[in-house]
Amino acid sequence: MAAVTTAAILLRAHPFSESSRVLRFYTRDLGLVGAIARGVRRGASRGRGAAGAFSEGVAVLAVRDNRDLQTLQEFAPAKLRFGLAQEFSRLAGASLAAELVLRHAGQEPHEELYRALSGGLDLLERVPSDAVTAELLALGWVIVQILGFEPELEACVACARPLEGGAMGWFDLEAGGVRGSCCRPPRGARRVGPLARKQLDRLLAGEAPPGLRGLRPHLSLLDDFTAFHMLGGRRLDSFRFLEPVDAGQQDAATED
Template structure:
């Protein structure tokens, strides 16, 4: 095993026994790590108590050289940086959704420092808001960054099939996850798997600086589109998606 000391964020934690947990950590320099935290559920442990999603701080891990074997977490000095997220439902759900998508999008030992920094920044930003309308722009921005880092960023500036620009004409556009991007009116009939996308939402998605000023209806449309895209990429609906989009619909 290789001894690793790193800054890490807990993406997921499940109880393994009466005293231990299995955790999925995202580290900045070494990517995703699945590890067993022996004794984490005991009142006194080397992990500052039981480990939960959003836990952030310095970890010491004995890295397994086989992806079929869990690494061993030996120390976790938690900073409490994102503890406030649990006091607000909208921010907590957006954060948990981001953690779920991040875990599902990458294999172990596949480092993405830019993504790690973006996720930490996103969680910091979420802690400043208590309403869904303020939370959605932060979530959507991170989801687009995640797709880019995973190498599956959809094309949103032109038809992915023929390359025709899609920024004029005022007609509804289409988005196909299978095509990984937009489809113009002349190409959409060749694709059975697609969703309608308004020109206004398309324009917003191409101007990320405009997210915070976007009307609730456009934010909801964009989030529904991204949920559909992640569902197709993951071959299953994300666990947080149904509840989260339901709340977004209530906002619009």
């Protein structure tokens, strides 16, 4: 058994027994780790995992290779991120990110994913209210990209012709990308215009384009895409209650 000290983000915690909790961390050095924290529920040992979801700091874990649950020796959060719980859309973004990581990240370290998650949670907590939805979309899509589920935006998913810069297209959910006007649109597909394609491209790089338009269709695309390709058809409850905050822009569609 080796003690490993690593930067860690707490994604989820649940009670395990009278006095223990099971914590799921995304760590910089060990990837996804489940750990049992003993003696925390009596409130006596605050250093060992009494922290809340999305807090980040240094974890000391007693690690055995063949175990599903490691033992948490200490977790000292440097960031508590209480601000995430104060607005539903901030919390929804953080929960979405946590769920994607819990479902798809592995036990190998992935520096890029760690940085994207940590930086994205910081931004979600502190950007102004009217920028939260764009930030949530950027964090969601960059995780999709890093985990290897990136949608195809360069070439038609039906015939592989490169998509012209200014051309209208349709999002083919099943095929996981955009179909050009070269091919028949799939039934019920969303229209995706050149601007929306460019915006998606930036979101996939983790950038929230300033003044992002069409928040509602953007949210529903991320919701449909993650449900279909990453969550086995299950939808996150968070999406159902999300209302974009910038009222003037709600009706703009992704067809711009």
